[in-house]
Amino acid sequence: MAHFDLVIIGGGPAGLTAGLYAARANMNAILFESKGVGGEILNTDLIEDWPGEQSITGRALAEKMAEHAERFGLKIELKAVDKIRSEGDRKIIRMADGTEHTAYAVIVTVGGEPIKLGVPGEEKFHGRGVSYCAVCDGAFFKGLDLAVIGGGDSAFQEGLFLTRFAKKLHVVHRRNEYRAQAILQDRLLGMEKVKTVTPAHVKEIGGDADVKWIDIERNGKVERIPVEGVFIFVGFKPVGRHLFEEHIDHDDNGYLITDQYMRTNIPGVYAAGDTRAQLAKQITTAVGDATTAVLHAERYIEELKHAEKTFPKAEPRVLAEETERVRTIRYVPGETIIKKGDVSDRFFIVLHGEAVAVRDDGTVVTTLENGDHFGEIGLLKGTARSATVKAKTDTEVLVMDRASFERIVTSSAAARSDLEAEANERMKALQL
Ligand SMILES: Cc1cc2nc3c(=O)[nH]c(=O)nc-3n(C[C@H](O)[C@H](O)[C@H](O)COP(=O)(O)OP(=O)(O)OC[C@H]3O[C@@H](n4cnc5c(N)ncnc54)[C@H](O)[C@@H]3O)c2cc1C
Numbered sequence: 001m002a003h004f005d006l007v008i009i010g011g012g013p014a015g016l017t018a019g020l021y022a023a024r025a026n027m028n029a030i031l032f033e034s035k036g037v038g039g040e041i042l043n044t045d046l047i048e049d050w051p052g053e054q055s056i057t058g059r060a061l062a063e064k065m066a067e068h069a070e071r072f073g074l075k076i077e078l079k080a081v082d083k084i085r086s087e088g089d090r091k092i093i094r095m096a097d098g099t100e101h102t103a104y105a106v107i108v109t110v111g112g113e114p115i116k117l118g119v120p121g122e123e124k125f126h127g128r129g130v131s132y133c134a135v136c137d138g139a140f141f142k143g144l145d146l147a148v149i150g151g152g153d154s155a156f157q158e159g160l161f162l163t164r165f166a167k168k169l170h171v172v173h174r175r176n177e178y179r180a181q182a183i184l185q186d187r188l189l190g191m192e193k194v195k196t197v198t199p200a201h202v203k204e205i206g207g208d209a210d211v212k213w214i215d216i217e218r219n220g221k222v223e224r225i226p227v228e229g230v231f232i233f234v235g236f237k238p239v240g241r242h243l244f245e246e247h248i249d250h251d252d253n254g255y256l257i258t259d260q261y262m263r264t265n266i267p268g269v270y271a272a273g274d275t276r277a278q279l280a281k282q283i284t285t286a287v288g289d290a291t292t293a294v295l296h297a298e299r300y301i302e303e304l305k306h307a308e309k310t311f312p313k314a315e316p317r318v319l320a321e322e323t324e325r326v327r328t329i330r331y332v333p334g335e336t337i338i339k340k341g342d343v344s345d346r347f348f349i350v351l352h353g354e355a356v357a358v359r360d361d362g363t364v365v366t367t368l369e370n371g372d373h374f375g376e377i378g379l380l381k382g383t384a385r386s387a388t389v390k391a392k393t394d395t396e397v398l399v400m401d402r403a404s405f406e407r408i409v410t411s412s413a414a415a416r417s418d419l420e421a422e423a424n425e426r427m428k429a430l431q432l
Helices: 013-024 040-043 059-073 134-141 155-160 182-189 284-312 316-323 376-381 404-407 411-430
Strands: 003-007 029-031 081-087 092-096 100-108 112-114 145-149 169-170 194-197 200-207 211-218 221-226 229-232 237-238 270-271 327-330 337-338 346-352 355-358 364-368 389-391 395-401
Touching: 003 013, 003 092, 003 284, 013 029, 013 237, 013 284, 029 081, 029 100, 040 059, 040 134, 040 211, 081 100, 092 134, 100 284, 134 155, 134 229, 145 155, 155 169, 155 182, 182 194, 211 229, 284 316, 284 346, 284 395, 316 404, 337 346, 346 404, 364 411, 376 404, 395 404, 404 411
Parallel strands: 003 029, 003 100, 100 270, 145 169, 145 229, 169 194
Antiparallel strands: 081 092, 092 100, 112 237, 200 211, 211 221, 327 395, 337 389, 346 395, 355 364, 355 389
16 A cells, blocks of 8 residues: 555546646655546547647647656556545545555546447447447548437537548437537538438437447437448546545536535545536646646645644544635734734644744744644633734744634544643743
8 A cells, every 4th residue: 555645536638737736746646547648538539729739639639748747757557446435534545456545635537438328229339330439430430321429519529530431421419409619510511421410319229240220210200321330429427426435526417516626525535627517528627627626635735734743643534624624824024923912713833934922022932933833822721812923934824713623622632632731831931
């Protein structure tokens, strides 16, 4: 079993972006990918909406993204993750081969899988004329009549790719209107070899050893269309939630629900890209999600480590939950962080910089550095602030509210008594 700070699951655009940022930040991170690094875009012909590249094949873009992340030191392992569970403040990541790893945080970027039509013949002829990937299989159908099923961007993009091989291409869609971008509609539907079949429902896929026809129902009548390849693009089903042993919030369609920082309801678990509930299932949004997720995860891990050092005997699960609720605040040199006599409502841990506790006459009682904490005396004793603390340098502090502080110190008797002993020592030093 290896321990990582961060585990990224899925090596598509979202995972590779999270991995790039994690590697550049020198995080102890790893990316697990079950198939091939690059994700869904490996199966896409031309990408024309990735800013900076007017037109690039999906494969080329995937390779560039992977090479970029690896050049900055991202560790990638081609292994499938089976299940994830929480234990204390760690996530246990069980691999398909049975081995387990642990991490403080996990970013789930596993995308999804194509939705099936669910008609007779679809399963039987899968791989023998039925396909969900034109780029993978299109070349096997040179000079044949084909059908593409669907009316969205994927169906039209893949349809365009299939026109390189098809003698005739039937575009079968259940409505007369398409959801595909106008530019894709103009290109595909303007081609002579393309025939539209709408509004039509596929009823059956049939043939002998391989596909030979589809039956469609149009205006109440069933028609048989001879085709030798059926390419199905009728939607997408996210798979992220199936990785979790415990409940993870998802919407009615199974997409993982996150907040603005890509946090799911499980502390330390983030979701990004196509597996997350978001409007646009695009490369641009996948990489944006992933950037937010990894930057927040980095902060969460640092804060959790500080919280663990400060409360070594507290219940780890409570620490993880409450770390999700802390904030970080920056102070400039000389700025007051807490003032003697103020209400004691927050607890502080220094993340970066130096702060000083001062007496009324300005004498420095103690200097607080990275990892040191303050503010506990008033919270434990139920009194007002007993000293003033000011930033000495640019200082970043982790700020925990009273409810979080109390939940942590009451999570274990030892955690509370240790902190009380320390507070008493500090009171002596402050001559209180
Ligand atoms: C036909 C088609 C054409 C498209 N064209 C465009 C386009 O032109 N422009 C555009 O912006 N978007 C396009 N998209 C959408 C784009 O591909 C996705 O939005 C993007 O790939 C999402 O990235 P992702 O990283 O979230 O997921 P994915 O790319 O789906 O990557 C998920 C990765 O996770 C891996 N994985 C899954 N389960 C596990 C597991 N248990 N353990 C380890 N790894 C796992 C998968 O193998 C996969 O590599 C297209 C999609 C399709 C299907």
